[in-house]
Amino acid sequence: MDVDELMHAYLHAEKRALPGAVRGEALNPSCGDACTVYLVIKDGVIQDASFTGDSCAVSTAYTARLVEKLKGMRVADAKRLREEDVLVLFGTPDAPRLGCALLGYRALQRALKAYEEEGKA
Amino acid sequence: MRGRTRDVREENMREEREKGDEGEGCDCGCGVIWWCWMGWHDAFRREFPQLVRFDEQGRVYGDSAATTLKPRVFLNALRDAYEGLNANVHRGQYALSMEVSEAYDQAKREILSRLGLSPSVYEAVTVRNATEALNLAAHLVTRLYPGERVVGSVAEHHSNLLPWRERGVHVTRPFGEDGVVEVDGEIVSVTGMTNTTGHAPRVDRMVRHARLVIVDAAQLASHLSLPGVDMLAVSAHKVYASQGVGFLFIRKRIVEEAVEKHIPPLTPGGGTVARVSMEEHVYRDDALRFEGGTPPIVETIAFAKTLAWLERFRERLRVHEKRLARVVEEHVERLPRGARVLSLPWQREKGIVSVWHERLHAHDLASLLDREGVMVRAGWHCAQPFHEYHGARATVRFSSGAYTREEDIIRFFDAYARIVKKYA
Numbered sequence: 001m002d003v004d005e006l007m008h009a010y011l012h013a014e015k016r017a018l019p020g021a022v023r024g025e026a027l028n029p030s031c032g033d034a035c036t037v038y039l040v041i042k043d044g045v046i047q048d049a050s051f052t053g054d055s056c057a058v059s060t061a062y063t064a065r066l067v068e069k070l071k072g073m074r075v076a077d078a079k080r081l082r083e084e085d086v087l088v089l090f091g092t093p094d095a096p097r098l099g100c101a102l103l104g105y106r107a108l109q110r111a112l113k114a115y116e117e118e119g120k121a
Numbered sequence: 122m123r124g125r126t127r128d129v130r131e132e133n134m135r136e137e138r139e140k141g142d143e144g145e146g147c148d149c150g151c152g153v154i155w156w157c158w159m160g161w162h163d164a165f166r167r168e169f170p171q172l173v174r175f176d177e178q179g180r181v182y183g184d185s186a187a188t189t190l191k192p193r194v195f196l197n198a199l200r201d202a203y204e205g206l207n208a209n210v211h212r213g214q215y216a217l218s219m220e221v222s223e224a225y226d227q228a229k230r231e232i233l234s235r236l237g238l239s240p241s242v243y244e245a246v247t248v249r250n251a252t253e254a255l256n257l258a259a260h261l262v263t264r265l266y267p268g269e270r271v272v273g274s275v276a277e278h279h280s281n282l283l284p285w286r287e288r289g290v291h292v293t294r295p296f297g298e299d300g301v302v303e304v305d306g307e308i309v310s311v312t313g314m315t316n317t318t319g320h321a322p323r324v325d326r327m328v329r330h331a332r333l334v335i336v337d338a339a340q341l342a343s344h345l346s347l348p349g350v351d352m353l354a355v356s357a358h359k360v361y362a363s364q365g366v367g368f369l370f371i372r373k374r375i376v377e378e379a380v381e382k383h384i385p386p387l388t389p390g391g392g393t394v395a396r397v398s399m400e401e402h403v404y405r406d407d408a409l410r411f412e413g414g415t416p417p418i419v420e421t422i423a424f425a426k427t428l429a430w431l432e433r434f435r436e437r438l439r440v441h442e443k444r445l446a447r448v449v450e451e452h453v454e455r456l457p458r459g460a461r462v463l464s465l466p467w468q469r470e471k472g473i474v475s476v477w478h479e480r481l482h483a484h485d486l487a488s489l490l491d492r493e494g495v496m497v498r499a500g501w502h503c504a505q506p507f508h509e510y511h512g513a514r515a516t517v518r519f520s521s522g523a524y525t526r527e528e529d530i531i532r533f534f535d536a537y538a539r540i541v542k543k544y545a
Contacts (some may be wrong), residue, residue, distance in 0.1 A: 003489070007544050010485075030500050031484055031515040056482035057544075094488055 001091040009090075010057035013064040016050045022118060024110025026103050033059055033100070037067065037107040041115060046073050051104060058097045063104025065089040070108070079112055081105070162441065165434060166524045168192040180494040181529045185522030186316045186340060186473055187498055189361045191427075198426035199363070202419040210418055211392075225418050228425035233370065235428040236355070237346045244376050244408035246369045247416040251339040252280035254354035254369035255310070257411060258335050259284035260387040261352075261371075261379055262308060266333070272309045274302050275510045276465065278316055279503040281337040281354075285310060293506070298466045301326045308333040313341030313348070317463050317504050317518060319446060319471030324348045340471070343523070344442065345428070345435060351375060361523070362427045363420035371408070380406045388413030431523075438523050445472030445521045445530060452534040457541045463511055472521030472530055475502065476537070480545045483515040486537070489544075490517070493536040 021038035028034075033055035040048040049070040051063050066086055070078055086105045087093070093101045166172055169190045175182050182190060202224075208215075210222045229247070230240040248254045262271065271290045273282060285291035294302050300323040302311055313336040314321045321341060325348060328334050334350035341347065342355045352371045358364040385404060386393045390413040395403045404410045431438070449472045453462055459479040477483060487499035498518045501508055508516065519533045 003492070011544070031482070033482070033484075057485040058488070094491070097484065097488060100484055 001093050006061045006090050007057055009061035009064055013060050014050075015052045017052050018048055018050050021048070021050075022111055022115045024107045024112070024114055026106035026110060028055070028059070028099060028103055030099075031056070033103060035059060035063055035103045035107045037063070037104060037111045039070070039108075039111050039115065041075060044075050046070050046075060046078060051107070053107075055103060056100050058093055058100040059103040062086060062089055062093075062101045063107070066104050066108065075112070075115065078108070081108070161434070161437060162524075162526070166526075168194065169524055170196070172524055178494070180496060181532055182522075183495055183497045183519040183525075183529065183533055185343075185525065186359070186502070186518065186520030188358050188364070189343065189522050190524065192361055192430065194430040195362050195423055195427040198423035199419060202422050206419065206422065209415055221418060224422050225416070228422045229368075231425040232368070232421070232428060235345065235425075235432060236342060236370075238349065238353075238370055242349075242372060243370050244373055246371060246408055246411045247421060248367050248369055248412075249365055249417075250358070250367035251337060251354040251356040252367075254356075254367050255280050255335075255337060256284045257369050257387050258310065258352045258354065258371075259288055259290075261375070261384060261411075262310075262333065262335070263288045263290060264384045265375070265378060265382065266308060269308055269332075271335075272302060272304050272307050272311075274311050274322065276315045276317065276320070276504065276507045277312055278337060278339065279505070280339075281310055281312060282506065296322065296465055299323060299326070300465070300467045304331045306330065306332050308335070310335035310337065312336070313338040313353070314344070314471060315465070315473075315504070315507075316340045316520070317473065317475040317502050317507055317516070318465060319449070319469040319473035319520075320465040320467065321470045324350060344439070344471070345431060357420065357424045360424070360428070361431065362424040363417065366417040366420040366424060369411075373408075376408045376411075380404075380410065386411050386413055390414055392416075434523070442471060442521070442523065445525055445527065446470050448472065448527050448530045449474050449521075452530065456534075457538050457545075459545055460537075460541060461511075461513065463507060463513060463516060472525060473518065475516040475518040477514045477516045478541060478545065481541060483517045486517045486540060489540045490533070490536055493540075495519075495533050495536050497533065 018038035018040055021040045023036055023038050025036045035051060035053035035055050038050045039046050049067040051067050083102055083105060087101055169192050171190045206221050206224055208218045208221045210225050229245040233240045233243055233245055248257060270292045271285045272292050272294050275293055275295055296302055304327055309327055309331045311322055324336055328350060335352040336350050338347055338353045339356045339359050342360045347353055352369060354369055356367040393404055393410050393413050395405050446469050453474060460476050463475040483499035487497050490497055500515050502518050
């Protein structure tokens with residue numbers, strides 16, 4: 001994991017909410033970091049994705065790259081994303097930071113779940 | 122002596138140690154002449170094997186408030202006791218069991234006196250750690266004084282907060298400038314020293330106005346001198362000894378009162394009872410009533426031996442730790458812009474600092490510091506209310522131990538400033 005690359009991504013991350021999007025939130029209780037992932041989905045495809053929240057550099061950087069990757073992705077493919085697919089975005093972080101790196105991924109899981117519930121309703 | 126190679130000096134020191142550390146008289150009075158050659162603190166540090174490894178790796182251990190590193194004397198005592206004094210402490214059986222029981226009781230008395238408490242006034246109830254000790258204290262206090270509230274400070278560790286809150290009796294009160302929490306005939310359970318900032322509240326002043334005083338001495342005990350209050354909670358692993366052993370030091374008369382009022386143990390079971398029948402049971406009428414199950418016997422004995430060893434450095438360590446606290450204070454004044462610290466309005470007594478930054482997150486700072494070879498903790502340090510009180514984010518905490526050098530503290534602050542400059 002390149003620290004400078006990660007810190008650059010953190011310092012330049014674009015955080016924005018998406019109105020009308022389905023959303024999922026995740027919290028890291030050991031430090032209070034929170035992250036919300038927004039997905040705008042049409043015809044089974046993620047048209048737009050973004051995130052907001054106050055969190056550490058690792059969490060912010062990985063989540064920022066993750067939402068970039070989600071844009072244009074089919075929902076079915078997004079559901080198949082594994083933790084490993086996220087961790088390679090900057091190369092595996094130092095062990096104590098795995099939870100941080102996966103905060104956005106957990107928020108994504110919740111967003112995908114919310115989308116499913118919406119479909120059933 | 123001077124001019125010998127390092128290997129020969131190592132060999133000589135090992136020989137001296139094996140001889141039982143008795144050397145010819147030396148300048149500083151430590152009794153081991155080889156140590157004087159290298160300075161007492163360097164020699165002291167070399168007694169901690171993990172620290173020696175960190176030194177070799179060029180790394181600084183800044184997490185002693187979480188747990189302390191262990192000296193060779195402790196490791197040897199642990200091994201020796203398990204090799205030669207391994208038996209349970211129930212009395213009246215074979216000779217070894219009686220020997221172990223005696224060693225265990227004697228160790229408790231020694232632990233009390235080395236920490237400044239009289240064994241004729243206090244009992245030492247062995248528990249797993251200070252958290253368990255405080256749970257036992259809460260159990261006893263709420264049964265001895267039902268309905269009475271218990272006052273704590275804004276800076277308490279969660280272990281001196283939750284046991285009281287769970288019983289619905291806790292009240293938080295802020296500190297005055299003089300390090301005193303105002304109490305008026307109430308029961309107070311306060312930290313002896315904050316694990317986040319190294320401040321020691323003026324417990325002696327609170328005693329005058331309180332009905333009962335309990336001190337969470339988990340951090341304070343590392344300064345080897347405890348106040349004579351009603352109950353104290355201690356964790357051995359914060360005082361250069363084992364995990365898994367702690368104590369509730371409690372005035373004998375309170376134990377007597379608890380027995381008179383038929384207060385049951387918090388952990389009933391073997392060891393707490395005088396007799397048990399098919400239908401009923403009677404608890405013991407002494408302090409062992411509150412010690413359920415086989416205690417950490419060997420760990421207690423090893424703790425006593427560790428305290429005995431620390432005794433020879435007592436005065437020097439006292440001066441040294443004061444100096445470390447001053448170094449922290451000096452550097453706190455010069456922290457970079459955007460950095461803020463947890464603090465209290467009087468001088469700290471231990472080299473501990475918890476700092477947060479407006480732009481940089483504690484976990485990132487800790488990771489970057491780790492890459493620079495400085496090991497610190499990031500998060501709430503089990504003192505989340507104290508963070509809330511400051512409006513603080515999660516902090517990075519550097520905490521000194523007896524073996525910490527001034528240069529270690531300086532290295533932390535320098536690395537911190539460098540990282541902030543680069544990324545904030």
